[in-house]
Amino acid sequence: MPDSADLPGLTEHLAAAMPVAPGKLDLGAEATGLVIVDEVNGFATVGAGNLAPPSPNAQVSTMVAETDRLARGFSERGWKILAFLDTHEPGKPEPPYPPHCEAGTGEEELVPELAWLENDPHTTLVRKDCINGFVGAIRPDGSNAVVDWVNAAGLQRVLVVGICTDICVMDFVLTLLSARNHDLMPSLKDISVYTKGCATYDLPMAAVESLGLPRTAAHPQDPTHHMGLYFMASRGAEIVDRVTLPV
Template sequence: MTTRDLTDDLEAAMPLAFTDFDPAATNRRAGLVIVDEVNGFATVGAGALAPPVPNEQVSTMVSETVILARHFTAQGWPILAFQDTHIPGKPEPPYPPHCEAGTGEEELVPELKWLEQDSNTTLVRKDCINGFIGAMRADGSNAVADWVTENGITDLLVVGICTDICVMDFVLTSLSARNHDMMPGLKDIYVYGKGCSTFDLPRETAEQIGYGAAAAHPQEPTHYMGLYFMASRGAQLVNKVVLPA
């Protein structure tokens, strides 16, 4: 069985439902969340967890994110971009060292570097998989919750990497935080499928490099599973974002 066969079986057994998303909808206020589109995850050869060769799913994610970010900032709509950033030498099991501060892996990919100077963008560095947890401050406040409230956001549109890891953790926790009234006014969380990606580690490669078969992470089915679990918890999956002309 190929990974395509496996994905086809998942689609047959657990179909996904997609919708269009219009960030300019009347009486709504959209915010774009970009999860970890940094060199260490999305620039070819940039680190242990970066794609070793060009990857279509990853490159599509970046190009779709650039389109969305350009449109959001042109309309004056808020953007929040996470940057996975770790203290050098402090491990994050089960992953090898990655995105350590000062290495450049923790910086936004070149196509999104302009966000650092964008007045509509809030940058949040996080030291763990879950961006909502990583946004907790020492005083107990949360940078994501404050951003949502201060901008009057009713809808989050989420893109980024990895679909089934950092993106999913953020979305699932944000859904719970919404239901716990930590973000008053937030109504829905949308995940743009083509704006997300994950890494590819076939079983044979995992075994060859000594990680073992259990570390296998085929890209297509794990991306699909991430979308499925987010939708099963209440996120809305998006296959088209309606943008102003």
């Protein structure tokens, strides 16, 4: 397979063959909660760890800025927010990924722009030790922090942002859709994913080869971002590229 740089228009070809067709979401008509997936230093702060961006990345920066905008709007209105923080026991591997977001390193903490959420009365923080936040929210007694959060507030919609679009965000959204369909959260009707509030990492083939990684590690940012959105949409999530808050 040639390097992604030799495949001009790959994302455009994918979008034509597998369209997403995002819409606009005007908030305020129904009880909505905001879920923020893993916007921690280890994934979104430049140079902060093995899985952090090595240099400034426009998609990641936009994600953080849009998440902050929405989170502040939700908090000002007293709306519910749940933030996942990827947090791993030091020395315990999570194949196929190198060590990341280990407790005590600082990688597992929210990016500086979102650190205010730690003291926000409307925000629930959930530390998770696996890709899928819904699974990571299962408590030792079998109860689930996400299910309890939705049910306690009677949420009708959940709006999801975070990183990575095609990994942690997608796994959470797909599982939440199944949990909704299984009637674990009777009030929940819609699960929306905000395109500009999500991001994924960029590891093109040229970088893979220069690092001596297997070619299967290739992960070009724009195509994989689109693929994540497509699979969530194909399973019933609402994809939106504009989100407005009530005046």
